[in-house]
Amino acid sequence: MKVVKELWNSKGERVTFKDFADEYFHYPNQPANHSIDFGFKKTGNTSDFFTSVKSKLELEKENNGNQNQKFPDCITYLIENFERIIKVLPEDLAIIRQEFEERSKQGFGDYNSFKKWILDIFDYKRFRDSSKIRWFGNCLGVKSCLYCNAQFTHIIKGKFSVEKLLFQFDHFYPKEQYPYLSLSFGNLVVCCSTCNQHKSNTFDSKNLHPYHHDADGIFKFEVSEEDILGKLLGLGNNSLKPEIKILNENSTTIKFNKDRIEKIYENHADVVEELLLKSLYYDESKKSELLNAFEGLNLSESMIDRLILGNYVLEEDINKRPLSKLTKDISKQLKLIK
Structure with a gap:
């Protein structure tokens, strides 16, 4: 991507x-x-x-x-x-x-x-x-x-x-x-x-x-705020299915991806739910605890993010592991990463 x-x-x-x-x-x-x-x-x-x-x-x-x-x-x-x-x-x-x-x-x-x-x-x-x-x-x-x-x-x-x-x-x-x-x-x-x-x-x-063409610059994954709130409040069987938001409405390179990729990623709502739980736990103080725990290794902030999220989060690393773009986009929406 x-x-x-x-x-x-x-x-x-x-x-x-x-x-x-x-x-x-x-x-x-x-x-x-x-x-x-x-x-x-x-x-x-x-x-x-x-x-x-x-x-x-x-x-x-x-x-x-x-x-x-x-x-x-x-x-x-x-x-x-x-x-x-x-x-x-x-x-x-x-x-x-x-x-x-x-x-x-x-x-x-x-x-x-x-x-x-x-x-x-x-x-x-x-x-x-x-x-x-x-x-x-x-x-x-x-x-x-x-x-x-x-x-x-x-x-x-x-x-x-x-x-x-x-x-x-x-x-x-x-x-x-x-x-x-x-x-x-x-x-x-x-x-x-x-x-x-x-x-x-x-x-x-x-x-x-x-x-x-850079697909990462054409669309991003996101979850509706209503679904997030419903999940937090335990209302019904809210599933956090990611949807695609087109970043450039005039793009001519999105036909092959959008509808089909949304269907694929409906099966990964569990990943989004896990990210939501992590966003509730990992505030800046928890991240600082991790940095201190691995102080001798001189880990970068992106490596700490990767440890927390279980996937790559930098744009240049998206092709290194499946679901990395989903992880990056949703984590940013939930303010898990900057």
Whole structure:
């Protein structure tokens, strides 16, 4: 939910998407003596994966294959711009899309069949099983779904120490509709399987891109004061179901999130209720007691807040744990944190 603008490169440095693009394209054609070891086994032909895809395109053009005869401008574009397509930044995806679609108008024949052919050539299914995609997921450094922030996105070691993704990559521009962007790193968004399956295969410009748009600045969770009062007074079976308040009514990037996320978070009313109880107990004197109890550790105020709330509370840490945005927003409303 917090916009992702930086990644960890193989040297353990925080870099922008632009600075990371070249490494994404060439990995694992990197020196073996990196200063950081992500623990990924470089199995299969991942180092030559992109090279093999481009070679297939070149072979189609050289042999004047069926697809080249129908859409020659598209084949030429894919070959001449191949590295640029793979390394395209999130904010530049629309440029590639426009350039390619303009060339597709010059072709003839069944365009849908042509798109399926590209999807087969780019072979995302094989890419999804490669060590390269697991390495990329780790470099992003997020631990919760970038759409809902309600599910973990972990990488674990399975049989024979092969890493397994406990999450999926959503194609912001759906791969079935835009297969030439199926391997573009700016188009691959870490998310839970539920969000990925819910998202339509039809592109909608109103969808939020977590590498480009900041959901944390678009909406916040809150609970009505009436419900809070009812809970405190024990009136009825008041459940503190969080609702979403849009911060920018003119935003064009909220369509995918609002209604569905509210339904997801209706199931987390218990978290809000616990926060309400904590707000009644943890005043400044109680926080001071905690600081004194851990005096030798020199804990920061945010760490004390994290200890009390059981979750991250700083904006930059939202993607590190599920429900962190809910915890932050409601805690601020209840004045548990500043």
